[in-house]
Amino acid sequence: xxxxxxxxxxxxxxxxxxxxxxxxxxxxxxxxxDVRFFKGSMRDLALDLFLEEFFADINNKSFGxxxxxxxxxxxxxxxxxxxxxxxxYDLRRENTxxxxxxxxxxxxxxxxxxxxxxxxxxxxxKEITETIxxxxxxxxxxxxxxxxxxxxxxxxxxxxxxTGIKPITGLLDKPGIIDSDRPEIIDNxxxxxxxxxxxxxxxxxxxxxxxxxxxxxxxHCKFCAVPVLEPEYKDFIRISDNINYINQHxxxxxxxLLMDNNVLASARFDDVIDEIKTCGxxxxxxxxxxxxxxIAINNxxxxxxxxxxxxxxxxxxxxxxxxxxxREAGEFYIFREQNFLLYYQTASPEAILNADKYFRAIYxxxxxxxxxxxxxxxNQGIDARLINDSNMSRLAEVNIRPLRIAFDHYxxxxxxxxxVRTAARHGIDDLSNYLLYNFTDRPEELYYxxxxxxxxxxxxxxNIYSFPMKYHPVREPEYxxxxxxxxxxxxxxxxxxxxxxxxxxxxxxxxxxxFFEEAFGRDIxxxxxxxxxxxxxxxxxxxxxxxxxxxxxxxFHALTGSKLLEAKELISxxxxxxxxxNNASCSEVKDILRYYMLERE
Numbered sequence: 001x002x003x004x005x006x007x008x009x010x011x012x013x014x015x016x017x018x019x020x021x022x023x024x025x026x027x028x029x030x031x032x033x034d035v036r037f038f039k040g041s042m043r044d045l046a047l048d049l050f051l052e053e054f055f056a057d058i059n060n061k062s063f064g065x066x067x068x069x070x071x072x073x074x075x076x077x078x079x080x081x082x083x084x085x086x087x088x089y090d091l092r093r094e095n096t097x098x099x100x101x102x103x104x105x106x107x108x109x110x111x112x113x114x115x116x117x118x119x120x121x122x123x124x125x126k127e128i129t130e131t132i133x134x135x136x137x138x139x140x141x142x143x144x145x146x147x148x149x150x151x152x153x154x155x156x157x158x159x160x161x162x163t164g165i166k167p168i169t170g171l172l173d174k175p176g177i178i179d180s181d182r183p184e185i186i187d188n189x190x191x192x193x194x195x196x197x198x199x200x201x202x203x204x205x206x207x208x209x210x211x212x213x214x215x216x217x218x219x220h221c222k223f224c225a226v227p228v229l230e231p232e233y234k235d236f237i238r239i240s241d242n243i244n245y246i247n248q249h250x251x252x253x254x255x256x257l258l259m260d261n262n263v264l265a266s267a268r269f270d271d272v273i274d275e276i277k278t279c280g281x282x283x284x285x286x287x288x289x290x291x292x293x294x295i296a297i298n299n300x301x302x303x304x305x306x307x308x309x310x311x312x313x314x315x316x317x318x319x320x321x322x323x324x325x326x327r328e329a330g331e332f333y334i335f336r337e338q339n340f341l342l343y344y345q346t347a348s349p350e351a352i353l354n355a356d357k358y359f360r361a362i363y364x365x366x367x368x369x370x371x372x373x374x375x376x377x378x379n380q381g382i383d384a385r386l387i388n389d390s391n392m393s394r395l396a397e398v399n400i401r402p403l404r405i406a407f408d409h410y411x412x413x414x415x416x417x418x419x420v421r422t423a424a425r426h427g428i429d430d431l432s433n434y435l436l437y438n439f440t441d442r443p444e445e446l447y448y449x450x451x452x453x454x455x456x457x458x459x460x461x462x463n464i465y466s467f468p469m470k471y472h473p474v475r476e477p478e479y480x481x482x483x484x485x486x487x488x489x490x491x492x493x494x495x496x497x498x499x500x501x502x503x504x505x506x507x508x509x510x511x512x513x514x515f516f517e518e519a520f521g522r523d524i525x526x527x528x529x530x531x532x533x534x535x536x537x538x539x540x541x542x543x544x545x546x547x548x549x550x551x552x553x554x555x556f557h558a559l560t561g562s563k564l565l566e567a568k569e570l571i572s573x574x575x576x577x578x579x580x581x582n583n584a585s586c587s588e589v590k591d592i593l594r595y596y597m598l599e600r601e
Contacts, residue, residue, distance in 0.1 A: 002032055002033060002034065003028075003031070003033040003034070003113035003114055004033070004034050004036075004111070004112045004113050004114075004140075005028045005033045005034065005035045005036065005112060005113065005114045005115075005116070006036050006037075006038065006112040006114070006115045006116070006135075006138060007021045007024060007025060007035065007036065007037045007038070007115075007116050007118075007195065008021075008037075008038055008039070008115060008116065008117045008118070008131055008135060009021060009037075009038075009039040009117075009118050010039075010117070010118075010119070010120070010124060010127040010128050010130070010131040011039060011040045011041060011127055011131070012120060012124040012127045012128075014120060014203070015203060015204050015205050016203060016205050016210065016257070017191075017196055017203045017205075017206055017210070018118045018149075019191055019210050019259075020118050020148060020149060020172070021037065021116065021118050021195070022191030022192050022193065022195060022196075022210075023172070023186050023187065023189045023190075023191050023192070024116055024172075024178075024186060025037065025191075025192035025194075025195045026189045026190055026191065026192045027178065027182075027184055027186045027189055028114075029192065029305075030184065031179070031182065033113075033114075035192075035195070035305070036112075036198065036307065037195035037196075037198045037199065038198070038199060039199045039201050040199070040200075040201070042131065042134035042135060042137070042138070043075075043134075045138075046104055046109045046110075046137075046138075047071050047074055047075060047104070049109065049110045050074050050100045050103065050104060050110075051067065051070060051071060051074070051345055052345065053100070053110070054070060054074075054096060054097065054100055055345055055346060057096050058092070058093050058096055060093075061340040061346040062340075063085065063088065064340060064342060064343045064345060064346035065342065065343075066085045066088075067343055067345055067346075069081045069082065069084065069085055070097065073097060073101060074097070074100050074101050074104050075104065077101050077105070082094075082097065107137045109137050109138050110138065111138060111139065111140040111141075111143065112138055112139060112140060112143060113140050113142075113143045113144070114143060114144050114146065115135050115138060115139055115143070115144075115145050115146065116146040116147075116148070117131055117132050117135060117145070117146070117147050117148075117149075118148060118149040119147065119148070119149035119150055119151035119152045119159070119167075120149060120150055120151065121150060121151065121474065122150075122151045122154060122155055122474045122475075122480040122481065123472065123474075123480070123481070123482060123483045124151070125151070125162075125480070125481040125482075126481075128151055128159075129159075129162045129163055132145070132147060132159075132163045132165060133163055145165050146168060146178070147159065147163070147165050147166075147167035147168065148167060148168040148169075148172070150225070150229065151474075152167035152168065152169060153167075153169045153170055153228060153229050154225055154228060154229070154474055154475050154480070155474075155475060155480050156169050158477065158480065170229070170231075171187050171215075171229075171230065172185070172186035172187045173185060173186075173187040173188075190241075190242040190245045190246060191210060191242075191246070192305075193246065193249075193250040194249075194250065194299065194304065194305040194308040194309070195305070195308060196308075197296075197305075197308040197309070197311055197312040197315075198305075198307055198308045198311060205255075205257060207253055207254045207255065208253050208254065208255040208256065208257040209239075209242075209243055209246060209253045209255070209256045209257065209279075210257050210259065211237075211239045211242065211243070211256070211257075211258055211259070212237050212239075212258065212259055212260055213236065213237055213239060213258055213260055213263060213266075213272045213275060213276070214233070214234055214235060214236060214237060214260045214261075214262070214263050214265070214266045214272065215230050215232065215233065215234040215237065215260075215261075216230040216231065216232055216233035216234060216261060216262070217230070217233065217261040217262040217265065218233055218262060218265040219262065219383070221408070223408075223436060223439050223471055225474060225475070226261045228475075230261065233262075233265065235266045235267050235268045236266060236268035236271050236272060238275060239275060239279065240275055240278050240279055243256075243279045249295075249299065249304070250295060251290030251291075251292065251295045252287055252288075252289070252290050254287065254289070254372060254374050255374055255375050255376070255377060256276065256279065256281050256374070256375070256376040256377070257376075257377050257379050258376065258377065258378050258379070259379060259380055260378055260380060261380050262382070262383050262386075263378055263382060264382050264383050264386035264387065264391055265383065265386060269391055269394065270394060273394045273395065273397060273398060276376055276398045277397065277398060280374070281374060281375070281376045281398050281399050282397060282398060282399065283396070283397055283398065283399055284373075284399060285373065285374050285375070285398075285399040286371050286372060286373050286374060287371070287372060287374050288369050288371055288372075289369045289370070289372060290369075291363075291364075291367075291369070292312070292316060292367075293313065293316050293359070293360065293363045293367075296309045296312040296313050296316070297309075297313065297352070297353070297356055297360075300313070300349055300352060300353065301353065303349075306349050309349075309352075310344050310347050310349065310352065311344045313347075313352055314341070314342075314343065314344040314347055316359075316363065317332075317336060317341060317359065320332070320359070320362055320363060320366055320367075321333065321336075323366050324362070324366075332362065335355070335358065339351045339354070339355060341355060373399070374399065375399050375400065375401040376398050376399055376400050376401075377400065377401065377402065377404070378400070378403075378404060379404065380404070381404040381405060381406040381433070381434055382403070382404065382405055382406075383406070384405050384406065384407065384412065384415050384416045384418075384419035385412070385415055385419075387405070387418075387419040387422050387423065388422065389422060389425070389426070392422050392423050392425070392426040392428065393426050395423075395426070395428065396426040396427050396428055400428065400430075401430045402430045402431050402432035402463075402465065403423055403428050403430065403431045403432070404431070404432045404433060404434065405419055405420065405423070405431060405432075405433045406433060406434050406436075407433045407434070407435055407449050407452075407453075408434070408435070408436040408439075409436075409441070409445075410441065410445035410448055410449055413448075413449070413452060416433075416452070417452065417456065420456050420460070420462070420464070421456075421460065424460040424462050429460075429461070429462040429463065430462070430463050431462060431463065431464045431465070432464065432465045432466070432467065432508075433453065433464065433465075433466055433467070434467050434469050435449050435450065435466055435467065435468045435469060436469055436471055437468055437469070437470060437471065437487075437490075437498070438470045438471040438472075438485070438486070438487040438490050438495060439471040439487055440487065440488065440489070441487070441489065442489045443489065443490060443494055443527075443528070443531060444524050444527070444528075446468060446498070447520060447521070447524055447527045448524075449466075450466055450468075450509055450516065450520060451516070451520075453466050453509070454509075454511070454512070454513055454516045457511040457512075458513065463510065463511050464510075464511065465508045465509065465510050465511075466508065466509040466510075467508055467509075468498060468502060468509075470483070470495065470498075470499075471485070471487060472485055473485050491572035491573070491574075492572065492573060492574040492575075493531065493532070493571050493572045493573070493574040494531045494572070496535055496574055497530060497531045497532075497533065497535065497538060498531075500535045500538040500539050501519050501520065501530065501538060503539055504519065504538065504539055504541065505519055518541070529553065532556065532568065532571055533549070533552070533553075534552060534595045534596045534598060535596070536598045536599065537549045537552065537595075537598075548595065548598070551595075552592070552595045555588070555591060555592055556592055558588075559588060559589070559592070563585075563586060563588055563589055566584065566585060566586075566589055567589045567592050567593070570584065570589070570593060571592075571593070571596070576593055576596040576597050580593070581593045581594060581597075
């Protein structure tokens, strides 16, 4: 087909790469299309595209060292940026760069036949809608703009309202969804990892295989979006063929990250475990990291996404340059400069291939692979209600770390405790769990669930890391664009207090009674003390512990009757403006509220 295809991820921060776009990249390559991936500001994309065209137009790579000057000129039009470039001015070069400046100014951007935008959670609404609307400037007159992903499936009507584009909802699990005449099922395709090298953004979990061994969930929890996103439960999806393909074309990955939503519900759970072991993740699994340069140079030879290969290899050049010293460093720099290999914008496949023998020796000398452990992670968690000796015995056969068990309701504490004990009995001692709060729960129930984990760690000699997760109604019109929802039994100050504690503990609560009691209190009364405490005192606990915190606590507990009720009501709103304080009914309450105005450093 030979279409120009642009895959876009909005510029929000996220841990995992966009699996849907990676599969779309594989699909469009099979179709014979020219595929490009980008994450970030659409204006930055326009600048990148113009720079590529500019260097192709002037056909003079020696100006590569002035890339930043050209970029800033196209962006701002400041002619001083060009005046500092020796030998730049002749009529053709000057007219060329002026033309790109005009095009950038009037949004006359390079055009694509297909643009596909993924969407994550709805509270990234601003980034999502801005990316979609800005991408319209890059669509060819007869082109198509495709929108998919989580937010698109959860609130398609709202997305259509804000962008004018009707999104694709659900999974790409049938043929013909993108092109009616194509037989491929995109959801079954092997992700194209090469596109991750086309951008500067580094996903924290990029060194992983991303896959599903099951789809959907047998539960229909009111707080969960899975029934909408994956309405049909699928017992078993084979992953070994895809992983073998990834190994051959993109190199071995360290970990296996499985995004199953309820793997224990599968009637073929034994097949799931056997498949995981076949893929190299049995108990005590390890691996030798691949030679990144070898992978990139081989893909470049095969003309597989040369854009990504060039950027990857230039990064490896830069990484090597940081380790070289003295004369070797100088020689390497001169070699790169002479062959226009300092910048990916001016590097050519031919020059990189010609430099292969020279750089291969440098790379192999500087970068020695070291054997490393590798782990499997069901990152969406498993269902405590389905844990038993049989499936934990099988799960213990793979190198799982951590085992994530959801503990969403305090009422299920006996089920949860039994699940942890069963896992520990089979030698699974590295655990993690998600603690839903701000739903129908009460604040004290979060405290008690956290305390249960601390006590289980001591009893069973295991590690349990807890991650409190705030409930957010992602489909309700009033709240899906933001994170402002407050549950029936919570208030704005309590939510902020929990977030402040998590800020201090790096987002997780681990093993250790003293650590837990310092963070959340020795008992439920101290926990509520912390919930009402000024946020600055929570975050800088040790700094104010023996001074201002003690002052605040003494005055707060001295309040009684209507004064205490008024103070709690005002504190719960988490709004400490001068107006609010001045309108308090008495000096004691006003005095308490002034502690909340101490700003964070």
